[in-house]
Amino acid sequence: MYRRSEGFSSFPLYKMEIYFDSYPEIDVDEFISFINSTDPELSGFQFSKVRLNSAPNAHCHEMFTGTMNGKTCFFFSVHDMPSPDGEPLAHARLSREQKNRFAEHRAFGMACCVGLEDDSFRPFENILMVYKIAMGLCRCGAIGAGNPITNHFYDRDRLLGFLEDRYESIEGEPLTLWQSIRRNHEPAELLMYFTHFEAGGADWLGTRGFSYCGFPDLFYRLADERDKSRVCEIFFMLFHHFMAHGPAVKPGDSMHYKWPIRFHELPIEIDPPYQVPDMLMITLDR
Numbered sequence: 001m002y003r004r005s006e007g008f009s010s011f012p013l014y015k016m017e018i019y020f021d022s023y024p025e026i027d028v029d030e031f032i033s034f035i036n037s038t039d040p041e042l043s044g045f046q047f048s049k050v051r052l053n054s055a056p057n058a059h060c061h062e063m064f065t066g067t068m069n070g071k072t073c074f075f076f077s078v079h080d081m082p083s084p085d086g087e088p089l090a091h092a093r094l095s096r097e098q099k100n101r102f103a104e105h106r107a108f109g110m111a112c113c114v115g116l117e118d119d120s121f122r123p124f125e126n127i128l129m130v131y132k133i134a135m136g137l138c139r140c141g142a143i144g145a146g147n148p149i150t151n152h153f154y155d156r157d158r159l160l161g162f163l164e165d166r167y168e169s170i171e172g173e174p175l176t177l178w179q180s181i182r183r184n185h186e187p188a189e190l191l192m193y194f195t196h197f198e199a200g201g202a203d204w205l206g207t208r209g210f211s212y213c214g215f216p217d218l219f220y221r222l223a224d225e226r227d228k229s230r231v232c233e234i235f236f237m238l239f240h241h242f243m244a245h246g247p248a249v250k251p252g253d254s255m256h257y258k259w260p261i262r263f264h265e266l267p268i269e270i271d272p273p274y275q276v277p278d279m280l281m282i283t284l285d286r
Contacts, residue, residue, distance in 0.1 A: 014113040014126040014212060017088070018137045018145040019105035023080040026062065026140045034136045035066075038163070039178040042125070066129075074126075076111040076133050083108040088146055092153040102144060102153065109137055123214035124191055124243070128178060131190060135159055150193040150209045151274075162187065185243040192239055194232055196222075199270045205231050210239065211277035215247030219266055219281050234261065234282070251280065260285040 032047045047066045066074040082105055083089070089102055111133040113126035127149070134145035138156040146153040165187075167180035180186055192209035203222040210217040218238065220231045237257050242249075255261045266281040 014130050014149070016111045016130040016134050016145050016147050017083055017085075018076075018109040018111065018134050018142045019083070019102055020107040020109070020142050021105065023107040024078065024137075024141045026078070026137070031136045031140055034139060035132055038132055038135070039128070039176070041176075041179065041182075042121075074111070074113040074129050074133070076109055076137075078107065078109045080107050082106060088148040088151065089153070091151065092146060093151060094153050098153075098155065101155070102146075105143060109133075109142070111137075123212060124181070127191055127209075127212055128181065131159075135163065147190075149212050150189070150191070151195070152189060152193065162190070185240050188236070188239060194235055195272075195274070196228070197273050199272070200267070204270065204272075205235075206272055206276075206279075207235055207239070208274060210242070211279070213239075213243065215242040215249070216278040216280045217272075217276045219270070219272065219279060220283070221281075231284075234258075234284070249280070 028049055035047055047064055049062065049064050063077040064075060086103075089099065092099060092102070094102065111130040113129050127147075130147075134142070138145065138159055142156060144153065144155040145159055162177050165177070167175040167177060167184070167186070169175055169183060175183065177187075181190065185191075191213055192207055195206050195208055197204055197206065204219055205222055205228060206219040207217045218235060220227075220235075222228060222231070234257060238255075238261075241255075249255075249263050251263055251265045253263045255263075262283045262285065264281045264283065266279050270281075272279070
């Protein structure tokens with residue numbers, strides 16, 4: 001068992017916030033058609049709309065739930081109010097103009113997956129599902145969406161642009177976005193990111209999103225600025241390795257990539273500035 005952030009639940013909650021200029025009129029049939037057609041490789045999904053009573057002062061008027069192979073595993077709700085949690089947006093990696101644009105939203109949606117996993121549904125598929133919901137809502141008028149797991153925020157054009165970008169297999173075969181993520185693990189930015197922070201009087205580099213793909217987030221104590229690019233390269237290599245072969249790593253294990261990489265428990269006094277389901281520290285023998 002890996003160390004977890006204090007207070008973290010027994011399973012990760014995959015979620016995204018979607019932002020609107022005003023409360024949207026969602027074309028339910030078009031939305032469900034997009035969800036069911038954008039990724040033909042993954043079948044077994046069913047969406048249904050939950051009827052809610054619009055009580056006085058109620059801010060949530062619509063909710064959708066989704067099942068896979070008969071199991072309820074994801075939902076999203078739409079609220080006619082700004083998001084009450086301004087913290088992720090305040091720290092989003094956006095230009096000032098983009099932050100101001102997002103901050104002006106007057107309604108939001110919350111998409112969540114509860115962490116379904118079986119032989120045909122690896123953990124990162126939960127992340128893909130919330131992206132599909134966000135893209136579907138952008139097609140229904142949302143101005144953009146934010147992923148608090150990786151701290152990535154995208155306006156509507158960029159988010160939907162991922163669907164139009166060109167992807168190929170190693171053999172040159174055209175791939176959809178979802179096929180590219182499953183086979184090439186790209187674009188990796190939809191699943192993970194690296195973050196620099198200070199803790200325990202030292203500089204650290206940590207991953208964000210690894211845990212939500214089914215393997216531990218990794219942390220490295222930086223010796224100097226030159227370390228940063230080197231460790232980013234190693235993190236990126238490990239991401240692709242874990243996506244292809246699974247984690248199968250625990251404290252005391254080692255691997256070799258240019259340098260021997262050793263895995264350790266992260267010292268208890270080192271507390272990352274974001275919640276992490278599972279975490280390990282790495283060191284390099286040079």
